[in-house]
Amino acid sequence: MTKDPAETRFATLTFERKIAAPVSVLWQACTAPAARALWASPDPSVTVEILEADTRVGGREVSLCKVEGEPDIRCENGWLFLAEGERSINYEVISCEGQTLSAALVTAAFAKSGSGSQLTLTVQLSALGEGMEEGYRQGFGSGLDNLSGVATRTMVLQREIKAPRSLVWAAWMNPETLPKWWGPDGFSCRTSRIDLRSGGEWVFDMIAPDGRVFPNHHLYHDIVPEERFGYTLLWGENGPKHADAWASFEDRNGATRVTLAIVFTTEAEFQTAKGFGAEALGQQTLGKLEKVVLEG
Template sequence: MSATGPGAPAQSATADREIVISRVIDAPRELVFEAFTEVRHLSRWWGPDGFTTTTRSFEFRVGGEWDFVMHGPDGTDYPEWISWTEIAPPERIALLHGESRGDTNAFESVLRFEPEGAATRIEMYTVFPTKELRDEAVEKYHAIEGGRQTLGNLAAYVAEIVRKGAER
């Protein structure tokens, strides 16, 4: 049951095409943002558990692209492509993500980085072109669990940077 009328929460027009994943990461916002925006960091943590990433090209700017391959633990290669559509350091990144440039099934994501005390809350808000593509991403590719694992890998990676910094 959903409420309607003045003061009721609005149902998003894209709700059936969305995935929203968030996590609090015990690191400063600037470091978490940097880990998302520099290829030397991304290649160390990007992807779900057991995956590795090989970058073919990377240019972090509005209109720039990240062309890469994710290597699954079973040896399967997944070509990936991201184009940055908005960059507002250190608060927000918007991007288009598909298998390659021109992918008609590419999805849009917005990442928000919010300070939460000394930590950072990161929220990944993703909208797929259709409900069917969203459902396929969830059911076939385990997108929700994969997204959670990816943010877990980010959290572990920046925790290691913070720990090494504290040792100096």
């Protein structure tokens, strides 16, 4: 018996992945706009451009999937439910040249699995265009494979500072104060130039207590005042890239939770960083930020 074509346009798709990263790290990799920009492309030929992003209940994310020679595909996500480290629910609407191709309800469930995580993604799809179900299977499958790779080389540092978000942001995104506290205990910064705006940069040397010099070059993007910013880390001025990073700032009953996340370019670089104690050194850096903020 031939199936009614309309019946083929409704589907429930389930994707499961075991990922070698803690749930707290996986949550950040899944929901932070800067991280989503790194893994969302299903194929190297597809460029994903995020136009707006607000990861809060009631907020939305709008992105364009671009393939050379083809019209852009627009994706709008709206966040309906966010329980950190447990579950997220969002709607997703796909369109092209003003025509809606699909709508879906996407539920992501997070759980601890051994030393890593279990991610279960359920997509309740209503497809208005031909081939959308298969497109979802391929797109989400590839995207989650990418997510697995990103999450396993991501380092997440968090600190709650008992001060308003405006003061914490001002201490970080100020070219006068940032070089004074950036870096682990005993390190200092020698700045060549600094411009903390989207499209701006910070070229500087980190100087260790023993005098060793570590050249750095940060390239800034996606700056949303008092909320978040992203940046790329290079080994020295215009040197090779070694990581993508972002920082976010959240109100916590009068305090501010700062999240600093770093996605290393390779698994080897991530393991090297863990090996020399980058997490503890990063916490020292955030401790110096806290001291600057609290001392005014």
